[in-house]
Amino acid sequence: MTQLTLASILTQPVGVSHYLIVGAVLFVCGALCMATKRNALGVLMGIELVLNGANLNFIAFGSPYLRKASETMGLDGQLMSLFVIVLAAAEAAVALAIALNFYNSFNTIDVDRADQLQG
């Protein structure tokens, strides 16, 4: 097991796990963003971050440089991430439309005010 030190990272190629950790950071940041922002647009940005983290994972699993060629997903990972990007764009458009509608209706952008569905 290779030591995860700064030096060893600088001198050796990185692996899937490094990418996964970066993805995890983005993912957790996105989730926290969703959990803490009261602004609806902030929540949206959190979602973008989460999707990005996931995307990074797909790329990492599909990359030929990060692990043995026999194990990689090849182009499948990249195609998946392409789809995710496209869907994220669509989702952003719809979510933004919803947010604007919400803003028009309630004259606020605070998601805590949108609690009409509470039990």
Add this chain to the structure above:
Amino acid sequence: MDVATTLPKLLMIAWLLPLASFAITSLGYSVPQFLGIRVRYSTQVYAAYIAIGAIVLGFVLSCIALFGCWLPAHPLTAASHEGGEHAAAQEHATTSPSLFRYVAQHEAQEAASHAEEHNNEAPPYITGDWYALGIFGKLRLTIGYYIDTLTVTMFAMVTLIASCVHIYAFGYMHDELHDYTDHEVHLADGEHLHRRGRFHRFFQYLSLFSFSMLGICISGNFAMTFVFWELVGICSYFLIGFYIERQSASTAANKAFIVNRIGDFGMLIGLMTIWSTLGTFNFGDMKAADGTVVPGVFSQLHRPENHYRIAPTDSMIAFEGRNQIAEAIRKAGSTEPVAMEATVKAEVARLRAEDGTKWGHLLLFVAGVGIFCGCVGKSAQFPLHVWLPDAMEGPTPVSALVHSATMVAAGVFLVGRSYPLFSAEALLVIAVVGCITLFIAATIAVTQYDIKRVLAYSTVSQLGFMMLALGLGGWVAGLFHLITHAFFKSLLFLCSGSVIHAVHSNDMRHMGGLRKKMPITAYTMLVGCLAIAGVGVPFLAGFSGFHSKDAIVEQALSHWHHNWADGFSWLLFVVPVFSAALTAFYMFRLWYLTFAGEPQDHHRFDHAHESPRSMTGPLVLLAVFAVIAGWGLPSFAPGPFANFSIPNLLEQARPIGTLASKPGVYLSDLFIPSEHIAHAPEMFRPIKLPAGLAAITAAIVGIFLATVIYLWKSVSAAKLAAAMQPLYQLSWHKWWFDELYDFIFVRPVHAISAFIAQVMDRGLIDGIIHTLAWIARGCAMVVSTGGDRWVIDNVVDTFAEKTWNLGLSLRSLQTGRLRQYVMFIVVCTIVLFIVASVWRIAVAGP
């Protein structure tokens, strides 16, 4: 233009016009009404215009058919007494376009000259089919036509009277043109019935009625006749029950319908006999598609080899002598079809020759009497006459139509139409029934006070006269009386309607002196009374009824003359003459009570007024016909009018083989004399003179007695009634016929029905059903309490309760806050991971 093609088309149009009117008014008024749309009264008037237009146009077409088509092709000859008919027949034969004659003319002549008394062959006629309803093997049910002089004459008469009635009804039914209050219907809350007027519906029914009657007249076969026969029945049902809310009206309608069904049952038997032995329903000879001529009912029974005398057909003999034929076949021993057929033929010929000609006559008798049964119902003859007086519940124009031109005329018409079917014995039955009817009805009419009821009984009585005439061999006399009676009886009814319209009562005791208030009605009615009484100058001229009644009495006397030996035939002469006197008596009693003397009810008298012109117009027209219907035009009259008179018309229409006298077969003494015997010059002294004198004497005596009692009041009617109490009661209670029928038929039926309802229905069937129901209910209760309520309901309830509680407990989780949901997701993910790791470490090892 060819008469054979033009005439059916003309008459078909005249026939179908009322149907078109009915269809239009149905679609235009009844269908919307059925759908809940109220037809405005101003629109309802048009129904009357349509119906009147249709029937008047039908009358015009009938006149064109009679004077424009038929008479130019078949000119009338003066009624000559000896050999005239023969010459006429010969002349018709040469001019007739009929293709369906199956005997060459000279053969007929030859055959006739060999007979001891000449007989006539078929009159000129046109027959054919319009439309085949269905063909079942040999049986063809078709809508066809049989047009002879009788058809054309009836068409003209029916459409004329129907036109008058339609126009009259336009005035009479005016009450129906606004919301109507029926004072004779008492509702539960003591109020009178208020309802919408149904002006259009009345004319709708009238149109259908006219159509049905014309259908009977033009019908080409018995099946079609039967269809329209029933159609007439249902129309009369509708019209008699026009004021359906009145209990009496709906009862009367039911009575008319049910009583008619009894007669129709007999008619069905007759029809079955005809079809099963003759194999056809057609009146005339019909040309089949392959050119062969299919002989009709009449020509099968009157074959030239028998000198057109009535004789049972081979099939009738074969049916009655089936045992003999079977015996003959057994003896012959051959089973080859050809040989067997020959054997059968020989045996039939032997039976025909054997023992007089009795074989087959029973079937003939059954067929004739069966058909007559239908006529008994329709024409209100003796056992079934009870419906007609009750039919007065309908509006008066309907009574007029029913009593003159349509319903009751249909019965007499059918007897006249199927006259060649009747053997001597059947004719005797007809005569006896007619005689009984005319006497009973005349006696009842004497004491009644309801003006329409008197007229109704007089109708029954006059119908009896017609049947008597037909039964005694007076074919022309009977139908002549039918036509003259149609004129004066419709006149009388319309007059009585006018009176009722004016005083709003049917009771003659509320009338009196009305001639000052309504002169037109009074004097037209007087004309009608004189006509029905048969007033005239003997051997010269008189009212229409005089001529026809004279002919009937003559025929009755002729019959007595020829059956001198038997003990009862004098009754068939004396009773009609006596009844004729009664007729004159009660008609003038009616007239005096209504129009002469002092007003009995001043309140009603003051309100009385002459009827509107749409009502008096038809009265005057009919009065004219009631006077002149018996007269004839001389031979030098122009064109088709030469020799025109109703008896001459009818003489031309005389059915095949009815000119000769008919001796009885079973009753060997019976002799139905030829109608022409009485007209022979040598018979003037023994028959014509006494008959004419008897008829006019009867009329004068009757009128004189009525005048004495009701105009001069020399003898008190009440005292007279008291003096003849039993007779008065008998007449007043209508011979207790209704009570008798009630006792014999209605009560037992009720009793049996009640018994069956109580024992069979309630006791047995209901018991079984109740038991089954009880068992089913028990099972259901067990299942319901045990299975449903306890098991299933508990399960369902528990499940629902748990779900409800779960929902309640989960409710607090639903905070509605988006960010908390995200937190939940993340926390749950972490928890899942931890659980999965712990699981892996605990179970699978590190």
Add this chain to the structure above:
Amino acid sequence: MEDPIYWPSFFFLLFSAIACAFAVAVVVTPNVVRMAFYLVLSLAATAGLFFLAGADFVGAMQIMIYVGGTLVLLIFGVMLTSQDRFISMKTSNFELGMATGVGVCLFILLAVAARSIPEWHGLTAQQVAEIPLEPTAAPLGMGLLGARVDSPDRSGYLLIFEIISVHLLVVLVGAAYLARARRSRSGFSLTSDG
């Protein structure tokens, strides 16, 4: 022995540091405008990571669609709703603290999972050097049209491509419908609710 610096790894560290730092900055800053800006930087750095992983086309798409498109959209949203009271909205400290705790837990979980598989730790420099450099745009395009040139035994993505295109159309129509200008605000009955 002192190995020479392996430059791809250096750039990896650089880009991942930028991405992570700005991602954390997105979480931390309360100002929504700044959040958008930091997000742009974070996503752009992620695109760099994509390039490093050999996904040149996807990286380009990341920049064009995310950085160029989606974020412009987001910034429009921010501008449309930018009233002062919404620019920076404070969250309660308790929530922040709890979120941080949970986030750290999640991160630890993911990091442990990522490091737990030895095969994922990377190849040697020699192995990497043997891999030929291939552009991915053409194979990706062929894959979307149904033909896989890189591994012929695998199936293409034509159907998914079609579904996604239809989905995009529907979504854009729906978005346009939802976001259309409303003249009257009274149409919505929920407005009065606080």
